[in-house]
Amino acid sequence: MTNLTTELARLEHQIVQAESATRYRYQPQLRRMMERLRSEGEAVPSRTKRLHEQLLCEAIEAQFDNMPV
Template structure:
């Protein structure tokens, strides 16, 4: 996949995530991580906003795993 396509895919995901509910964020988190991984493999520059978005989504996913644990 070309670098232009990866940047375009990342931008589309960012737009979907802008103001999205938690369920949508959790559903799209794996896609964001995959795009960033592909960008790394291609040796592309990953904008800091994408790295921050991925980190926030991963954090949301981790917290969601613990929401259903009994206390």
């Protein structure tokens, strides 16, 4: 397991343990980690891609939570 893979596993664990209302805040950090993996020539695991997509959806949803109707 490479250092990046270890960091990714640690980050994914933090995200899973985070409160559902605020875990979307990890999206930029996860995106940067994915970019680092790609730049090092490592494949991004599909579970990481799915998690990133979920966080993106949650971030978009959070933008509309405070919007007046």
